[in-house]
Amino acid sequence: MRIFNNMRLLQILDSLLLTSLLGVITLLTWLSLTDVSTKAEHNLQASTVSLQAAYDAFQQQITLETRIDKQRQVIDILDEEFSTLATTLENNAENPSKIKEHSYLLQQYSQELIEVWPKNSLPELKSDYEKSVGMMLGLANDIDELPLDRRLQSAIAARETANQARQLMEDMESLDDATGEQIGLAIQASIHSNMDSATLMTERLNSIKSNALWEMLLLMVILIISRLYFSTRFQHITRTAQTAQQVAEAAVKTKARFLATMSHEIRTPMNGVIGMTRLLMNTPMSKKQTDFVESIYLSGEHLLTVINDVLDFSKIEAGKLDLKREPLEIRACIEEVLNLLSSKALEKNLELAYAVDTSIPLFIEGDTVRVRQILTNLLGNAIKFTHQGEITILVMPSYKQGDEYELEFQINDTGNGIPADRLENIFEQFSQADNPLSPSNEGTGLGLAISRRLVNMMEGEIWAESTLNVGSRFHFTIKTRKVEGKLKPFLYPDIPEIIGKRILIVENSSINQQALQDFCLSWGAITEAYASSNEAIARISTGQRYDICLIDSNLPNASAIDFATYVRSHYNKQELPLILIAPPNDPHPKEMVHELFNLYLTKPITRSRLFDSLMTVLGKLNLVTTRPEQFLLKLGERLPLSILLVEDNPINQIVAASILDEIGYKADIAENGLQALQALHKKPYDVIFMDMQMPEMDGLEATRCIRADFPTERQPIIIAMTANAMESDKRECLAAGMNDYISKPVLPSAVEAVLKHWCSKPSATIPTQNTTQEHHHETTCA
Amino acid sequence: MKLLAPEALQQLPAVILPRLIQMFENTTPPLLTEIRHHANDANWHAMAQAAHKLKGSCMSLGAEAMAEICKVLQYKGEQADSSGINPLVDELDKIYPETLAELQQNYLP
Numbered sequence: 001m002r003i004f005n006n007m008r009l010l011q012i013l014d015s016l017l018l019t020s021l022l023g024v025i026t027l028l029t030w031l032s033l034t035d036v037s038t039k040a041e042h043n044l045q046a047s048t049v050s051l052q053a054a055y056d057a058f059q060q061q062i063t064l065e066t067r068i069d070k071q072r073q074v075i076d077i078l079d080e081e082f083s084t085l086a087t088t089l090e091n092n093a094e095n096p097s098k099i100k101e102h103s104y105l106l107q108q109y110s111q112e113l114i115e116v117w118p119k120n121s122l123p124e125l126k127s128d129y130e131k132s133v134g135m136m137l138g139l140a141n142d143i144d145e146l147p148l149d150r151r152l153q154s155a156i157a158a159r160e161t162a163n164q165a166r167q168l169m170e171d172m173e174s175l176d177d178a179t180g181e182q183i184g185l186a187i188q189a190s191i192h193s194n195m196d197s198a199t200l201m202t203e204r205l206n207s208i209k210s211n212a213l214w215e216m217l218l219l220m221v222i223l224i225i226s227r228l229y230f231s232t233r234f235q236h237i238t239r240t241a242q243t244a245q246q247v248a249e250a251a252v253k254t255k256a257r258f259l260a261t262m263s264h265e266i267r268t269p270m271n272g273v274i275g276m277t278r279l280l281m282n283t284p285m286s287k288k289q290t291d292f293v294e295s296i297y298l299s300g301e302h303l304l305t306v307i308n309d310v311l312d313f314s315k316i317e318a319g320k321l322d323l324k325r326e327p328l329e330i331r332a333c334i335e336e337v338l339n340l341l342s343s344k345a346l347e348k349n350l351e352l353a354y355a356v357d358t359s360i361p362l363f364i365e366g367d368t369v370r371v372r373q374i375l376t377n378l379l380g381n382a383i384k385f386t387h388q389g390e391i392t393i394l395v396m397p398s399y400k401q402g403d404e405y406e407l408e409f410q411i412n413d414t415g416n417g418i419p420a421d422r423l424e425n426i427f428e429q430f431s432q433a434d435n436p437l438s439p440s441n442e443g444t445g446l447g448l449a450i451s452r453r454l455v456n457m458m459e460g461e462i463w464a465e466s467t468l469n470v471g472s473r474f475h476f477t478i479k480t481r482k483v484e485g486k487l488k489p490f491l492y493p494d495i496p497e498i499i500g501k502r503i504l505i506v507e508n509s510s511i512n513q514q515a516l517q518d519f520c521l522s523w524g525a526i527t528e529a530y531a532s533s534n535e536a537i538a539r540i541s542t543g544q545r546y547d548i549c550l551i552d553s554n555l556p557n558a559s560a561i562d563f564a565t566y567v568r569s570h571y572n573k574q575e576l577p578l579i580l581i582a583p584p585n586d587p588h589p590k591e592m593v594h595e596l597f598n599l600y601l602t603k604p605i606t607r608s609r610l611f612d613s614l615m616t617v618l619g620k621l622n623l624v625t626t627r628p629e630q631f632l633l634k635l636g637e638r639l640p641l642s643i644l645l646v647e648d649n650p651i652n653q654i655v656a657a658s659i660l661d662e663i664g665y666k667a668d669i670a671e672n673g674l675q676a677l678q679a680l681h682k683k684p685y686d687v688i689f690m691d692m693q694m695p696e697m698d699g700l701e702a703t704r705c706i707r708a709d710f711p712t713e714r715q716p717i718i719i720a721m722t723a724n725a726m727e728s729d730k731r732e733c734l735a736a737g738m739n740d741y742i743s744k745p746v747l748p749s750a751v752e753a754v755l756k757h758w759c760s761k762p763s764a765t766i767p768t769q770n771t772t773q774e775h776h777h778e779t780t781c782a
Numbered sequence: 783m784k785l786l787a788p789e790a791l792q793q794l795p796a797v798i799l800p801r802l803i804q805m806f807e808n809t810t811p812p813l814l815t816e817i818r819h820h821a822n823d824a825n826w827h828a829m830a831q832a833a834h835k836l837k838g839s840c841m842s843l844g845a846e847a848m849a850e851i852c853k854v855l856q857y858k859g860e861q862a863d864s865s866g867i868n869p870l871v872d873e874l875d876k877i878y879p880e881t882l883a884e885l886q887q888n889y890l891p
Contacts, residue, residue: 649842651805654802659794746842
């Protein structure tokens with residue numbers, strides 16, 4: 001009965017059966033009742049006609065009997081008068097007149113009687129009666145002319161006629177009695193007929209009642225059977241569906257476990273392939289071979305990204321991914337993402353900016369790695385699909401109660417936008433596969449799917465809105481709460497060196513302006529912000545004094561230089577330090593910038609860099625204004641660290657070592673990777689600055705060996721120093737197990753920033769390896 | 783192209799500059815010879831390594847023009863691409879004394 005596995009068909013059949021059964025029962029009952037009522041009406045009509053006829057006949061009989069009685073009286077009188085006349089034999093004048101008078105009455109009564117004579121009954125009796133009356137009338141008429149002797153004879157004839165008439169009337173009466181009897185019989189028959197009809201009707205109704213009872217019983221039985229049958233089928237279908245669901249769920253889990261295991265197994269040899277390819281690239285090869293190896297390398301890198309995505313996705317699917325609950329410094333997290341992606345944005349000349357609502361606490365509870373992963377996915381996508389304009393990240397509280405927060409993140413871009421029909425399933429896995437907008441097939445299409453899963457795990461939601469050719473806005477929310485964390489120096493509010501300083505901000509991007517003001521205010525500065533250089537110049541021309549000016553390099557009409565020229569015409573570098581906020585590829589001539597400005601602040605703006613810039617210009621001021629020595633405490637004195645510098649070039653050794661010396665660190669020096677390993681075996685180091693290309697053993701290989709050979713507590717922070725600023729080189733450093741990288745030429749600000757970033761935890765314990773690199777540490781040292 | 787980019791040097795501690803320039807003067811001629819030697823032998827890998835080493839020194843001292851040529855030489859060496867090597871090495875030889883002179887002139891006391 002495969003047909004009954006269809007739930008909808010079952011319901012339709014069930015309803016049809018019920019409806020048709022009820023219909024048949026109603027039709028049968030209706031037909032039976034119609035028949036009974038027609039018959040009852042017919043019987044009633046017949047009975048009424050019959051009773052009416054009986055009543056008419058009865059009335060006629062009464063009239064007839066009354067008239068017969070009157071006739072009989074007149075005949076009796078006439079008979080008597082004739083007898084008197086015959087017996088007196090005298091000429092009595094009264095007698096004939098009486099006879100005449102009564103004969104007249106006789107004639108009148110006889111006419112009345114004839115009128116009501118029963119029709120069609122004994123016509124000879126009627127004619128006999130008419131003859132007798134005629135004879136009596138004839139005798140009465142002739143009575144005057146008759147001689148006396150004939151009167152007796154006439155009287156006798158009259159008596160005979162009278163007797164005859166009486167006899168006729170008796171006959172008539174008996175006949176009438178018979179009619180009465182007939183009427184009675186007719187009435188009785190009518191009553192019987194009515195009774196029969198009523199009995200019949202009762203019988204029919206009884207039969208209908210019993211029929212209806214049986215039909216209802218039948219219906220109930222059919223219903224019960226059909227219910228039982230259908231519920232069995234329903235149960236069967238439900239059970240089948242449940243089994244299928246369990247099988248499917250088990251299959252999904254098995255698949256995810258399989259993928260997780262396989263991805264892990266694949267990643268280890270892949271790292272080998274990529275590493276060896278990299279080494280191969282450093283050997284002499286023909287142009288063709290180089291192209292092939294480059295292809296292998298790029299494909300390998302791509303494959304590794306794909307595998308990492310798949311691993312994450314399958315971990316989530318298999319329920320193996322647990323979110324950490326650690327203090328998460330949301331602003332630093334965003335800044336890290338911006339730093340990671342700024343080179344990509346720079347290639348397309350895109351502005352990156354972020355602002356976090358000031359009501360959001362410094363530390364919230366969350367998983368830094370996973371929040372960073374979501375932001376990297378969304379920001380990476382935004383950069384990929386945006387060709388000009390800016391990309392901004394906004395964070396605001398969408399809900400707050402006590403220490404509980406729901407934060408909403410917005411990632412806005414000015415890209416092509418996403419068609420509405422694609423927005424619906426953009427967060428489905430593999431949705432990129434048929435995406436015509438995708439400029440290339442880089443990535444797995446899992447990024448957004450992974451982000452959605454992660455956001456859901458953080459009890460949030462993710463969604464997107466977009467206007468074609470205007471831009472897209474991705475939102476996501478997470479539930480979190482305020483926690484206490486260990487503050488980095490620039491995270492402390494109200495920095496003594498900054499409190500009360502008047503800072504002028506000239507920035508036309510509203511979001512950057514907001515971010516600059518938020519940061520400066522949090523450190524205790526007094527800020528004034530303007531969107532154009534003209535407004536700022538107008539303000540300065542009033543004689544208003546400032547301690548520091550922050551100027552965006554992208555002001556309209558290249559007016560940053562105009563502004564700086566104006567300021568320098570009134571104040572020198574010590575009187576009013578100017579900081580130029582510029583992208584790394586700032587188009588302004590460097591000499592002019594150095595002449596006018598005290599410092600570059602590289603975009604994207606981050607708190608740590610802004611803090612360092614302000615401190616630098618204020619520090620220089622301190623030298624001049626002989627402020628207390630407090631701020632002149634070198635980083636090495638505030639944050640003592642043991643540092644190993646691995647660098648083969650003697651000039652670079654001196655440069656790096658002297659920079660470290662300047663900020664208070666005495667670094668040990670190793671010439672190559674092997675020496676570095678030996679040094680590390682002798683004593684532990686907190687930080688290693690590692691050159692990439694060195695004889696004997698290069699920086700990448702040395703890092704892999706360190707990560708593989710030393711226990712966790714002996715693991716140093718490893719910072720690459722690379723002349724190659726390519727994204728792939730940076731990724732390679734991180735993949736080898738390095739924590740960070742700085743570009744050559746090595747600059748003091750970069751060294752200081754990276755040390756502060758990685759080592760400024762008060763306990764001076766070395767953080768375990770950066771969790772972002774946790775995937776990359778499987779290679780073992782040969 | 784300008785020979786020197788002053789930013790890098792400006793940010794270095796002034797006390798080490800004389801020593802750095804001295805080292806630059808001592809280490810560069812042997813490296814230049816090495817580069818030319820490997821280029822003549824078509825030993826591209828070795829040439830790339832020498833160019834890389836010189837590039838590091840040049841970048842640290844802000845010798846932008848020399849660093850740029852070294853970068854191209856290193857790239858070509860790594861790619862085993864022999865085209866245009868000699869003119870580049872000639873140019874490197876030519877601008878080295880000019881660069882050194884400018885360094886000494888500007889940054890030596």
